Amino acid sequence: MNRKGRYLRAAGVTSVALASLAMMATSSGASSSTIAKGKPVVIGISLSLSGDFSADGLAFKQGYQLWADTVNKNGGLLGHQVKLDIVSDASSPAQVVTNYQKLISLDHVNLTVGPFSSLLSLPAARAVDRYGYAMVEGAGGAPSVFQAGLTNLFDVSMPVKDALVPFAKWIASLPANKRPKSVAYVTTNDAFTEPQIPVAKAIISAAGVKTKYYSVFPAETTDYTPIADAVAAAKAQVVVLGSVDVPTVSAFMQAFEQAHYNPQAFIATGGPDQGTAFSSVVGLKNANGVMVPNAWYGSATTPGSQAMVAAYIKKYGGTAATVSADVAEAYSVGQVINQAVVATKGFDNKKIIAYLHSGVTLTSVQGGVKFDKLGENNTATAFTFQWQGSKFVQVNPTADKASKPILYPKPVWGS
Amino acid sequence: MNSSALIHALLDGVLTGSVYALMATGLTLIFGVMNIINIAQGILVILGAYLSYTLSVHFGIDLFVGLIITIPTLFVVGVVVERLFMARLKGPERTSMSILVTYAISLIIEGALNMIYSINIVQLKAWYVDKSFPIFGVYLPYIYLFGFILAVALLASLYVMLYRTRFGASIRASLADQVAAALVGINVKRVSTICFGLGIAVTAAGGMVYGATNAFNASTSYDLISRLLTIIVLGGMGSLGGALLAAILMVTLGDVVAVVWSPIWSSPTFFFVLVIVLSLRPQGLFGKQSARVA
DSSP states (O other): OOOHHHHHHHHHHHHHHEEEEEEEEHIIIIIOOOOTTOEEEEEEEOOOSSTTTHHHHHHHHHHHHHHHHHHHHHOOBTOEEEEEEEEETTOOOHHHHHHHHHHTTTTSSSEEEEOOOHHHHHHHHHHHHHOOOOOOEESSOHHHHHHOOOOOEEEEOOGHHHHHHHHEEEEHOOOTTSSSSSEEEEEEEETTTTTHHHHHHHHHTTOOOOEEEEEEEEETOOOOOHHHHHHHHHSSSEEEEEOHHHHHHHHHHHHHHTTTTTEEEEESSSSSSHHHHHHHHHHHHHHHTTEESSSOTOOOOOOTHHHHHHHHHHHHOGGGGOHHHHHHHHHHHHHHHHHHHHHTOOOOHHHHHHHHTOOOEEEEEEEEEETTTTOOTTTOOOOOEEETTTEEEEESSSSHHHOOOOOOOOOOTTO | OOOHHHHHHHHHHHHHHHHHHHHHHHHHHHHHHHOOOTTTHHHHHHHHHHOOOOOOOHHHTTTTTTTTHHHHHHHHHHHHHHHGGGOOOOOTHHHHHHHHHHHHHHHHHHHHHHHHHHHHHHEOOOOOOOOOOEEEEEEHHHHHHHHHHHHHHHHHHHHHHHHHSSSHHHHHHHHHHHHHHHHTTOHHHHHHHHHHHHHHHHHHHHHHHHHHHHOOOOOGGGHHHHHHHHHHHHOTOOHHHHHHHHHHHHHHHHHHHHHHTGGGGHHHHHHHHHHHHHHOTTTOOOHHHHHOOO
């Protein structure tokens, strides 16, 4: 073959390849806005069913499944049964991208909803954005997630940066003779935890409470003992722990108990909100008095909340106090998707994105949902919850009628 | 910096390091004798922890007493795995193939554990898990002390077995040169099977102590295997003494840096030391150059 022939052949092959790619892009990229009668609506979800976030991943799976069960029992979504296509991402930001690409390109899911954690929600939202899909999620509230400027991302839960504000305000509001004199701040360098600490510290410091210890530790830490021992050695009266999971909180609590260190107040940003997954590991006696910021708890009286809790107990067992807040976050995602689909009368992701950006106020078991232009739900209220005996109760804001008196000082470990 | 926190970090480093040494010893023994890199060591540690959990929760057996059951059980698991999978690996690609095969075994065990125990986090409980006693101005947890004593006892037993028994001589001969060992009448195949069993059996003890000091589920094994591999690379692959020293060095250095400087610098400092050591001694602290060649 002469040179011209080779060029022509190369050009031909390139054209065919480009045309094929274009066809693949159009056929697999855009979601189908209409579903044939009798066919289910398939929702693609990547969840951390192994790895660091596996306990949260399981709770999210339960939340999504409960929502799907409820919808299907009531005739489905616009008459279509909801089918969840769940794949595991092993808590890996790389795998979560691969998973959503697979869900959209190969499984041709109609809608996608979010994974667990800010760490995974951002790459997940970026991945589905390339295909024009909406990403409604319940556990990606870190500021860095919204700073990415994605227009397809919507977090139904409370933005995390203000989560500790009610707790910090409560500390600051205590009478001088009851107010603690010192605080220790220790946090993992996670997008979910780190932004919360400076906000709380500013409020608490302004009230004259001295910072005795401040340290950031890497998320991949496996031996927490020296860090916890250093916190214990500082002997601060309050400990604010930036944690994302149960093992981290459990390790700190165990080290504190071993060091005979009993802070008057102990709050962890994540872990104590996971119901039985937390209390069974640390023991109810040790959990007594431990606080956690969140937007929902098992006894919440928001519309639909108790029905969801009842369905949870029927399906998975336990009590209202042992239902993880993750379950409500995932369930809320489903509720928001449901309302958007009904309002737009279809499964067109473009219309759903536009609708969610329209300023409409939606409902969820966590309370009202209204998205700003970044996809943050700024109507969500931050609460503080506390383990009191076998109960997990709301204690903050103290002015709220549903709030119980705070157990302060916290009982010593194991009592 | 608080001096009691530093003392605590040093004590914690030595005591916890010995338990990591116990887990890593099994890994390095298996590599030394069989040229097999057992990626499944991490999940087998967790299997050991779950076995202790089952005996403790469902049968009320004390964690340390339960080792009478879990150590032989994991020895049998090791022997079965070796016979079913490892013995079939032959040829020059044996070492690299062993990584793939043991990774597959790891995934199978992880899946089975997730099915049996679910992915919820658990932790081993006993009176000595949360209690501590004062020493040198700090509180030392009983579990760390008991774990250290257990690790020293098992490592000493392993040492006696290796250096004071006829079978130990067979193992050391196989460690040095498998072909020469076979030529002098040592049944290298049998030695390999028993070594693999022993290497896995020690994970029962390591897993029990790990499970009492850390909340865990099957996924925790990924953190563990990366640490164990780092230990045997630093100590020298195939070197038992190297594994002991490297484990204590790794944990102590990390703990002290966390207290003196910042937890953020714990891992980078250790890996900086690792790179320096490997630059000067590619075979690790106590490894033989030939031991790194399959």
